[in-house]
Amino acid sequence: MTFFTDAVQFLPALLGGLRVSLALTGLSLLFGLPLATLLSFGTRSANKPVRWVSIAFVEVGRGAPALVMLQFMYFGLPTAGLTLSALASATLALTWTTAAYCAEYLRGGLSAVPRGEVEGSMALGMTRWDTLRYIVIPQGWRIALPSLMGFAVILFQMTSLAYTVAVPELMSQAYTNATMSFKYMTLFVLAGSIYASISIPATWLSVLVEKRLARHL
Amino acid sequence: MLQAVLSGIPLTLGVTFVALVIGTAVSMPLLAGTLSKHRIPWLISRGVIDLLRGVPIVVWLFIFYYGVTIGPTKLSPFGAAVLGLGLVSGAYLAEIFRGAVSSVAAGQYEAGRALGFTNVDLWRAVIAPQAWRVAIPGYTTYGIGLLKDSSIASTIGVAEMVFASGNYARTSGEGITVFMVAAAVYILVSVPVGLLSRMADERLSRTVAQ
Numbered sequence: 001m002t003f004f005t006d007a008v009q010f011l012p013a014l015l016g017g018l019r020v021s022l023a024l025t026g027l028s029l030l031f032g033l034p035l036a037t038l039l040s041f042g043t044r045s046a047n048k049p050v051r052w053v054s055i056a057f058v059e060v061g062r063g064a065p066a067l068v069m070l071q072f073m074y075f076g077l078p079t080a081g082l083t084l085s086a087l088a089s090a091t092l093a094l095t096w097t098t099a100a101y102c103a104e105y106l107r108g109g110l111s112a113v114p115r116g117e118v119e120g121s122m123a124l125g126m127t128r129w130d131t132l133r134y135i136v137i138p139q140g141w142r143i144a145l146p147s148l149m150g151f152a153v154i155l156f157q158m159t160s161l162a163y164t165v166a167v168p169e170l171m172s173q174a175y176t177n178a179t180m181s182f183k184y185m186t187l188f189v190l191a192g193s194i195y196a197s198i199s200i201p202a203t204w205l206s207v208l209v210e211k212r213l214a215r216h217l
Numbered sequence: 218m219l220q221a222v223l224s225g226i227p228l229t230l231g232v233t234f235v236a237l238v239i240g241t242a243v244s245m246p247l248l249a250g251t252l253s254k255h256r257i258p259w260l261i262s263r264g265v266i267d268l269l270r271g272v273p274i275v276v277w278l279f280i281f282y283y284g285v286t287i288g289p290t291k292l293s294p295f296g297a298a299v300l301g302l303g304l305v306s307g308a309y310l311a312e313i314f315r316g317a318v319s320s321v322a323a324g325q326y327e328a329g330r331a332l333g334f335t336n337v338d339l340w341r342a343v344i345a346p347q348a349w350r351v352a353i354p355g356y357t358t359y360g361i362g363l364l365k366d367s368s369i370a371s372t373i374g375v376a377e378m379v380f381a382s383g384n385y386a387r388t389s390g391e392g393i394t395v396f397m398v399a400a401a402v403y404i405l406v407s408v409p410v411g412l413l414s415r416m417a418d419e420r421l422s423r424t425v426a427q
Contacts, residue, residue, distance in 0.1 A: 063404030065365035067379055072396035075383070079392040157273035164372060171275055178283065185284035188276055196271035203271070 006186045010177055014187075017173030018194055020087075024159045024169060027091045029152060032098025037137075039103035040110060054103075061100020066158050069093035074165035090162040094155065101151050102144075109144030110136060142213055149206035153199050160195070170194060221385040222398050225378035232295070232367040232377060236302035237360055243307025248314045262311070269308035274369050277301035282373040298370035302363065309359055317352035318344065350421040357414035361407045368403075378402065 042054030061069075073089035084092065113136050121131040163172035174191035178184045250262025269277075282297035292300065321344050329339040371380035382399040386392040 059408075060400065060404065063365075063407050064400035065368040065379070065403060067368045067371070068382075068396055068400050068403065071379065071383060071386075072393070072400065075386050076392040076396045079386075079390055160273040160275045161369065161372075163275070171273070171279075174276075175279070185280065188280045188284055192272040192276040192280065195273055195276060196268060199271040200267050203267070 003186055003189075006181075006183055007190055010181075010183075010187060010190060013173050013177055014170060014191060014194060017168060017170035020167060020169040021156065021159045021162075021171075024087070024090055024094065024162060024167065025152070025156045028094035028098045028155060028159075031091070031095040033102055033148075035095065035099035036102035036106055039099055040106035043103065043107060044111075057096075058100045058103050061096045062104070066094065066097050067161050067164065069097055070161055070165050086162075086166040086168075090159075090165055090167045094158060094162075097158070098151070098155055102148055105144045105147040105151065106140060108147070109142075110140035112143045113139045145213065146206050146210035149209060150203070153202045153206070156202070157195060157199060218385060218389070218391065218395055219398060222378060222382050222395060222402065225376060225381035226402070228295075228370075228375055228377040229364070229367050232298050232302065232370050232375060233360070233364045235299040236306055236367065237363055239299060239303025240306025240310050240363075243304055244310035244314060247307060247311035248318070251311060251315050252318065266308040266311055269305050274301060274305055274366055275372055277305060278369060278373050294370070294374045297373055298367075298375050302366060302370070306359070306363055310356070313355040313359060314348070314352055317348040317355070320351050321347050353421060354414055354418045357410060357417075361410055364406060365403055 039054050039058055042050050043058060045051045045054065064072075070090055070093045073084065073093040074086065077084060077089065117135050117139065118131060121135045126134070159167075159169055160171040162169050163175060166172070170191055174187045178187040181187075247262045247266055250258040251266070253259050253262070278297055278301040281292055281301050282294060285292060285297075325343055325347065326339065329343045334343065367377060368379040370377055371383065374380070378399055382395045386395045389395070
């Protein structure tokens with residue numbers, strides 16, 4: 001039963017860390033999703049410089065591992081004279097990754113909106129902006145939503161890498177407590193269970209949403 | 218500096234390759250379970266897949282590296298890394314393969330049965346050859362993802378590319394360029410692999426029944 005008595009002892013610290021993990025996930029989505037929407041149009045833009053800058057931003061964000069992004073922002077930028085706090089640099093790194101992945105999901109969603117929808121709204125005399133705002137973006141978002149939810153779960157798991165840049169999130173709390181008490185197995189199993197208890201239901205939810213939305217498309 | 222970063226490449230590729238082999242092996246029983254009509258194997262496979270995917274890779278690596286002791290011996294950093302990454306890969310690959318198998322047209326099963334194929338022959342000669350063609354793009358995409366995830370092995374001291382870059386950054390103070398170079402190497406490796414898989418996909422999908 002020592003596992004459970006230990007668990008009770010360590011749980012408050014780990015749940016404090018979980019709050020930071022969730023905050024980091026939320027912040028990255030908050031900044032990343034609007035940026036992703038812009039990039040999803042940028043990568044299809046007729047304007048060449050805009051298109052190439054957007055594609056480069058997306059390819060770097062998807063091609064470089066999140067861990068490299070984190071280390072770059074936290075250990076790299078200070079050597080160029082820009083020092084950010086741990087949480088700020090982790091948010092910056094994960095925002096970039098989020099924007100890059102979600103831009104691709106949104107691009108897929110937007111291009112899956114049937115052409116007839118756009119032609120129909122043109123025929124009704126809607127302006128290009130109104131067509132985008134009322135016709136294309138709402139439907140594109142709905143098609144992309146299950147993938148975006150799946151990514152949010154992966155992002156939540158990715159925040160565990162932020163412990164390498166001294167963000168006091170769940171993994172970092174587990175590691176600190178483990179090195180102090182030498183109860184490595186207990187703490188990492190506990191941390192893993194906390195991650196799983198959020199990720200697994202969230203994944204089920206995204207599958208459910210996918211099935212429900214499929215009825216209307 | 219370039220040398221410092223590149224010195225990590227053999228271990229980056231080594232971890233990726235061994236983990237992919239372990240993952241492919243682990244995915245097979247999981248795939249069989251998720252395709253099973255019996256409730257118990259299905260439940261066990263689903264449970265294992267959800268659990269493996271629900272816990273971040275770093276946590277698995279830490280459990281295997283710091284937590285697991287077999288008698289007095291501990292796993293080496295490399296051993297713990299390939300075991301952790303391999304198990305998680307097994308879960309993701311099982312899902313990729315399951316999608317590929319269920320994309321094989323139902324008529325293919327019916328035609329096979331009508332021709333008197335045994336279950337084993339049906340799988341060996343009809344379903345598997347078509348399913349793996351469908352699975353190739355997903356498999357290579359996952360492989361590229363795994364290449365990037367192998368960077369997580371640096372957290373338990375495997376001297377792969379990110380570990381080598383971090384060491385160089387600490388000793389030289391040139392943090393900004395070294396991580397840019399490391400990022401560039403990952404991108405350079407993943408772009409050609411992605412192009413190759415797109416070509417392979419186009420060639421192979423010509424021989425799959427619609």
